Amino acid sequence: MALVIAHISDLHLDLGARAEQRAVRVLDYLASLTDEIDAVLVTGDIADHGLPAEYTQARGLLAAVRVPVMTLPGNHDERANWRAAFTESPHSAEPINTFTRVGNAVFALCDSTVPGRDDGYLHDTTLTWLDELLTQADTDDGPSFVCFHHPPVTLHMPYLDSIRQAGADRLDALIRRHPSVVAVLCGHAHTPAATQFAGLPLLVAPGVASTVALPWETAELLDLDAPPGVAFHILDDNGRLTTHFRVPT
Template identity: 60%
Template sequence: MIVLAHVSDLHLDGGPRSLDRAARVFAHLDGLPGELDAVLVTGDLADHGLAEEYEQVAKLFAGPRKPLHCPGNHDVRGPYREVLLGEQASDEPINQVHRVGGAVFALCDSSIPGRADGHLDDGTLAWLESVLDGAGDDPVFVCFHHPPVVLHIPYIDDIRQSGTDRLAALLGRYPNVVAVLCGHAHTGAASTFAGLPLLVVPGVVSTVNLPWESHETTDLDAPPSIAFHLLDDDRRLTTHYRVVPPGA
């Protein structure tokens, strides 16, 4: 069985509030008595994409569980590469593949520099195809920041991922893809995409209200939440959502 902890949208901005919330989440994960095969962070690690924000992120990620991560629309590729990946600054998409616990994690960059919405460019789709070709029969999680479907939250739907027919056609050719994982919505959601489970993790820094819940778009007081994805030996995927309470 593969056990994956999934968080998103830390938005570290140099201030104490965002750092405190993110630190609580990672302290909670580090303190779990059971094993995790991986921790995944699907974007918006920083709030302004500044080097000093990524230095905060690097310290946060220095614990015993080393997160896999991909950028979101608040991230900036140059400082992200330099501080978190130890690479030369570049504006090229940050696409990474990791093999962990018997599964392949394809971390795609859905960000568009200078914009809030998302898109997988042709180069990223070609890269993803090569990853899927090389995965053999191993289970694959396809991960990025922006949801590729409407979630019926107008604020989020206006800045979701576009051009997704190309992605759906690609994923449809690979039966070993088990799920699509993303963030961006700052609220937990479960849907489908290309016949696959689409699992959206809640936000760490804040929670976006559903339209019928409140006239306010964002709840800054709701506690951060995480998801645990479990892939069993029959490749059945189960997801549990958990709140990280104050003092955890």
């Protein structure tokens, strides 16, 4: 049976009505599909300021979804508060690296944030953890997905490219050693996009809170009128991945 993952990103919940309404629009749509999707992936910037109250708001909204929800932090998140909201172990400043199994698939949920900065980087301890996780996924005959917030390549979006994930050559080499990896999934760019990394699809979820304009669209960085979006990743029984981008109705 095919695996279907709904992928959203960048909710930027700030206790205000606008961000909440857009998140509700997306999550109500996903909640109506729970017989059709296996899990929801949220690739960071869940909160806008990393405040405990924003995570309380996020947990309340995400509770509408009745399938497993996989989360990881973005540059607008705050590690301690994120941990307190989504994990059992809030007291650590270390990167938040977790994994989830959905069926026989492993989702490596990596922390690409650098506290106090908007650009990203995978700490050496994160790469060591990821290498061990993917080695086990290879042994188990996969499939696996590598997920984080910051795209590890340029997307031809000047501002976003300036705050992408640095040091990506290390990750490229690591992923190429692990045949179980099907794709790399990320957020941060607030645009539905598909490109390549380490010889695999690199799929970027659209932003829920806003859309970052392309250079030829407008001089403004953010398009606040474009609707929120969702990516659906479908892995079929032959191991072939298909992605659809949708605007919730």
